[in-house]
Amino acid sequence: MTTNMSYYPTDFGGPMNIDEGYRWNIPTVTYGFDPSFVQAFGQPGIDAVEAAIQVINDLPPASEMQVTNYAYDTTRMNYTARSRQLVDLKSYTLCLLMQQLGLSTPERYMWTFRELEFTNNQTNYLVVQRNFDAETWLPTNVCNGVEYDHHLFFYPLTKSAYSGNSIIDPFSIPTTVAGLNLGYGNFYTGLTADDVGGLRYQLHRDNCKVEDLPPGCRVGLEVGYVLRPGIEKLTFNRMLWDPTNSQFVPQTNIFTDRFILHPNLPPVPARTNEEYAERIVTRPDILFNSKDAPTALAFYDGKPFLWSQNHKATGPSFWKNNSTLNDKPDGDGPGNIQGPIEITYFDSSRLIAAGGANYSYYQPRAPGFAFLQWASFAGTTNIIVYGGSTNTDSMTVRTSVSASGAFEWILLANLRGVYRIDSSIDLNEWEPQLTFTNSDGLFTFTNNVHVGNEFYRAVKIGQE
Numbered sequence: 001m002t003t004n005m006s007y008y009p010t011d012f013g014g015p016m017n018i019d020e021g022y023r024w025n026i027p028t029v030t031y032g033f034d035p036s037f038v039q040a041f042g043q044p045g046i047d048a049v050e051a052a053i054q055v056i057n058d059l060p061p062a063s064e065m066q067v068t069n070y071a072y073d074t075t076r077m078n079y080t081a082r083s084r085q086l087v088d089l090k091s092y093t094l095c096l097l098m099q100q101l102g103l104s105t106p107e108r109y110m111w112t113f114r115e116l117e118f119t120n121n122q123t124n125y126l127v128v129q130r131n132f133d134a135e136t137w138l139p140t141n142v143c144n145g146v147e148y149d150h151h152l153f154f155y156p157l158t159k160s161a162y163s164g165n166s167i168i169d170p171f172s173i174p175t176t177v178a179g180l181n182l183g184y185g186n187f188y189t190g191l192t193a194d195d196v197g198g199l200r201y202q203l204h205r206d207n208c209k210v211e212d213l214p215p216g217c218r219v220g221l222e223v224g225y226v227l228r229p230g231i232e233k234l235t236f237n238r239m240l241w242d243p244t245n246s247q248f249v250p251q252t253n254i255f256t257d258r259f260i261l262h263p264n265l266p267p268v269p270a271r272t273n274e275e276y277a278e279r280i281v282t283r284p285d286i287l288f289n290s291k292d293a294p295t296a297l298a299f300y301d302g303k304p305f306l307w308s309q310n311h312k313a314t315g316p317s318f319w320k321n322n323s324t325l326n327d328k329p330d331g332d333g334p335g336n337i338q339g340p341i342e343i344t345y346f347d348s349s350r351l352i353a354a355g356g357a358n359y360s361y362y363q364p365r366a367p368g369f370a371f372l373q374w375a376s377f378a379g380t381t382n383i384i385v386y387g388g389s390t391n392t393d394s395m396t397v398r399t400s401v402s403a404s405g406a407f408e409w410i411l412l413a414n415l416r417g418v419y420r421i422d423s424s425i426d427l428n429e430w431e432p433q434l435t436f437t438n439s440d441g442l443f444t445f446t447n448n449v450h451v452g453n454e455f456y457r458a459v460k461i462g463q464e
Contacts, residue, residue, distance in 0.1 A: 014104065014109075014316075015104060015109035015112050015130035016104070016130065016332065016333050017128075017130070017333075018132050018137055018201065019334065020323070020328065020331050020332060020333035020334050021102050021201075021202060021333055021334055022102045022316070022319050022333055022334065022335045022336060022337050023101075023102050023202040023203065023207075023209075023230065023334075023336065023337060024101070024102075024231065024234055024336070024337050024338075025211055025213065025214075025228055025230075025231055025336050026213065026214060026217070026231065026253075026255065026279060027231050027232075027233060027234060027235060027255045028234075028235055028236075028237050028253040028255060028279070029234060029235070029236050029237070029285045029286065029339075030236075030237050030238070030239050030251070030253070030281050030284045030285045030286070030339075031053065031236055031237070031238055031239065031284050031285065031286040031287070031288065032238060032239040032240070032241060032248050032283075032284035032286075032287055032288070033046055033049075033241065033287075033288050033289075034241075034287055034288065034289035034290070035241065035243075036289045036290045036291065037288045037289050037290045037345070038241075039290070040290035040345070040347045040349075040386065040387070041089070041290065041345070041374070041386050042386075044376055044384050044386075045089060045374075045376075045386055047376075048088075048089040048090040048093065048376045049089065049090070049093050049288055050238070051090045052090045052091070052093040052094040052097060053093075053097070053236045055094060055190055055191060056094075056097060056101070056191075056234070056236060057235050057236055059191075059196070059199065059233075060233075061203075061232040061233045062199065062200045062201075062202075062203035062204040062205070062230060062232050062233070063204060063205055063206075063232060065196055065199070065200040067134045067135050067193045067196055067197045067200065068135075068193070070190070070191060070192060070193040070195075070196045071190075071192060071193065072144035072145045072146075072175060072192060072193055072194075073144065073173075073175040073192065074175070074177070074188050074189045074190045074191065074192050075173075075175055075181070075182075075186055075187075075188060076186070076187055076188070076189055076378075076379060077185050077186060077187075078185045078186075078187060078377045078378070078379060078380075078383075079185060080185075080377070080381060080383065081184070081185040081187075081375060081377045081383055082183075082184050082185025082186075083185070084358075084373075084375075084383075084385075085184040085185075085358060085359050085370075085373070086184060086185065086358075086373055086374075086375035086377065086383065086385065087182065087184065087310075087372055087373065087374055087375065088182070088186065088187040088188075088375060088376065088377055088378070089345075089374045089375065089376050089386065090187070090188075090376060090378070091177075091182055091186065091187045091188040092182055092310075092311075092374075093343075094177055094188055094191075095177055095178065095179075095180040095182060096311065096313055096343055098177055098178035098191075098195060098198075099178070099313065099315065100286060100313070100315060100337065100341060100343075101199060101202065101234070101337070102198075102202050102337055103178040103195065103198045103199070103202075104130075104178065105176075105178065105179045105180065106130075106131040106143045106176055106178065106179060106194060106198075107131075107143060107148070107165060107174040107176065107179045107181070108165065108179070109130040109131060109165075110129065110130070110131045110141055110143065110148045110150065110165040111127050111128070111129055111130075111141070111148075111150040111163060111165055112127065112128060112129075112130050112163050113125060113126070113127060113161065113163050114126040114127065114128045116161055118156070118159045123154055123161070125152070125161065127150070127152075127163060129141070131143055132197075132198075132201075133197070134193050134194045134196065134197020134198070134200075135197060137197075137201055143174070143175075143176060143194050144175045144176060144192050144193055144194045146167055146169065146172045146173075146174065146175065147167070147168045147169065147172075148165045148166065148167055148168065149165070149166050149167075149168050150163070150164070150165055150166075151164050151165075151166060152164070175192055175194075176192055176194050176195055177191055177192060177195045178194075178195050178198065185377075187377065187378050187379070202230065203230045203231055203232055203233070203234060204229075204230045204232070205229040205230050205232050206229065206230070207229065207230040208227050208228065208229050208230075208260065209227070209228060209322065209326055209334045210225055210226065210227050210228070210322060210325040210326050211225065211226075211228050211320075211322050211325070211334075211335075211336050212224055212225045212226075212336075213257065213277065213279075214279070214320075214336065214338045214339075215338075216279050216280050216281060217257075217277055217278070217279045218277065218278050218279070218280070219257055219275055219276070219277040220275045220276055220277075221275050223259055223261070225322075225325055226259040226260065226261060227259065227260040227261075228257075228258065228259050228260070229258055229260070229272065236286075237251075237253065239251060239281065239283070239284045247282075247283075248282065248283055248284060250280065250281060250282045251280075251281055252278055252279070252280050252281070253278065253279045253281065254276070254277070254278045255277055255278075255279070256274050256275070256276065256277065257274070257275050257276075257277040258272050258273065258274050259272070259273050259275075260272055260273065261273055283339075283340060284339070284340070285338070285339030285340065285341060286339060286341045286342075286343060287340065287341065287342045287343070288343050288345070289342060289343070289344050289345075290344065290345050290346070290347050291344055291346060291347065292346070292347055292350060293308035293309055293346035293347055293348040293351060293371065293372075294308065294309050294346065295307065295308050295309075295351065295397070296308075296309070297397060297398060297410070304397070304410055304442050304444065305368055305369065305370075305442075306351075306368075306369040306370075306397055306412060306441075306442060307369060307370045307371065308346060308348045308351055308370075308371045308372060309346050310345075310346060310372045311343065311344060311345050311346060312342075312343075312344045312346070313341070313342070313343045313344070314340075314341050314342050315337075315341060318338070318339075318340075318341070319335055319336060319337050319338060320335050320336045320338055321333060321335040322334055322335045322336065323335065345374065346372070347374075347386075347387060348371040348372055348373060348387065349387035349390060350390055350392055350395070351369070351371045351395070351412065352371050352373060352387060353390040353391075353392040353393070354392045354393065354394055354395035354412045354413065354414070355369050355371065355412050355413070355414065355415060355441050356393070356413075356414030356415045356416075356417060357415050357441075358370075358371045358372070358373040359371065360415055360440060360441035360442075368440050368441045368442065369412065369441045369442060373385060373386075373387060374386040374387065393413065393414050393417065393460045394411055394412065394413040394414070394419065394458045394460065395411070395412045395413075396409065396410075396411060396412075397410040397411065397412050397442065398410045401449055405448060405449045406446055406447070406448060406449065407446065407447050407448070407449050407454075408444060408445070408446050409444070409445040409446075409456060410442060410443075410444050411442065411443045411444070411445060411458055412441065412442055413438040413441070413442075413443055413458065413460070414438060414460065414463065415438060415439075415440075415441055416437065416438065416439065416463060416464040417437070417438050417460050417462070417463050417464075418435065418436075418437050418438075418460070418461050418462035418463065418464065419435070419436055419437075419438060419443070419458050419459060419460050419461065420432055420433075420434070420435045420458070420459045420461050421433045421434050421435075421436070421445055421456060421457070421458055421459075422456065422457050422458075422459060423447075423454060423455065423456050424454075424455045424456075424457075425452060425453055425454060425455070426453070427455055430457065433445075433447070433456075435461070437464060
């Protein structure tokens with residue numbers, strides 16, 4: 001999977017064949033909240049994340065899941081939240097947890113490149129299906145009742161290609177939770193049929209793979225790598241933070257380890273061995289935390305646009321590949337998901353304070369910004385918006401000096417704010433340079449570079 005086939009380093013994992021997936025093989029997965037998350041989101045944020053976790057905890061064992069009991073579309077819209085371009089924390093977390101349970105984006109990988117070769121201006125490629133039916137587990141171009149078509153774009157100059165999937169019915173939309181199909185104001189009422197079908201396959205007792213238990217497990221019989229059935233039921237359990245010792249309170253999780261010592265025999269319950277097992281956990285398998293949002297600056301038709309990253313999650317690079325043990329020496333799986341995993345929600349509070357809003361779209365390709373703002377809303381008008389207030393009313397995005405000697409300062413400032421740019425050679429005496437009204441969100445100040453020190457500041461003097 002390379003960039004010339006539309007796979008990118010920022011992708012979370014990638015498409016796998018149905019028998020090469022990754023899964024948890026312990027029934028209890030621990031999670032916890034770092035103090036940084038508590039500071040940024042407080043108890044309402046904790047409640048939102050745990051509401052997402054409860055959706056998974058409430059699922060029945062895999063062998064009892066009936067896909068037909070789940071809707072194709074669980075997406076709803078809060079129009080007030082949409083008008084304010086807010087993102088629902090619970091729903092977004094549910095998407096991220098689907099990834100950490102081994103499900104990828106079915107809509108994106110309905111068809112995808114397996115091989116791509118450019119020779120003498122000719123293209124040879126192999127396209128495979130990596131979406132599977134929620135009940136039969138066979139390859140399909142239908143996901144949650146929506147039918148998809150496939151198209152390819154080739155770029156000879158860069159020797160790259162893009163594999164795209166489009167919905168045939170113009171009135172249909174992608175609906176899976178695992179697909180992270182979450183827009184401003186959207187929220188999920190639960191998992192869809194396709195999401196449940198994926199988890200049903202991953203955890204089902206008939207899905208047997210050669211694997212070992214994760215580190216920290218103690219069992220009566222050290223069998224190591226053996227054929228193990230799916231765990232059927234997975235439950236998230238919270239670890240509490242001890243502020244006195246600045247660590248999580250350790251816990252011991254007891255479970256029954258099931259394995260098959262004779263892989264040539266059918267995995268029927270009568271031939272499945274069971275033994276007592278316990279796992280001592282000193283830090284969460286999944287840690288939720290928060291950090292200040294990093295930004296990225298782009299230029300469209302020479303005009304700057306600034307946006308912030310939403311989240312970051314560790315994952316597939318730390319998972320355990322058992323392909324060789326499962327007679328797939330050249331495969332990328334199957335394997336096991338294991339911690340430690342960190343899910344970081346980026347806090348855009350300082351950016352929103354500097355910009356005076358979380359988005360700025362006034363003219364096509366005009367200077368502006370877009371910052372994600374977390375909230376909790378579901379279908380209610382009682383919207384909780386996260387992010388502490390700051391006294392920031394402007395922020396430097398970038399400074400540079402051109403080859404011709406011109407100084408350029410890109411400034412993020414309050415929308416419709418009135419500012420004065422001052423200059424100084426000693427940081428004591430300041431002289432006004434210009435006054436402007438920030439109509440777009442980003443303001444670019446330029447001036448010739450002079451001999452000696454020269455300092456600049458932006459002072460907000462009013463608001464339109």
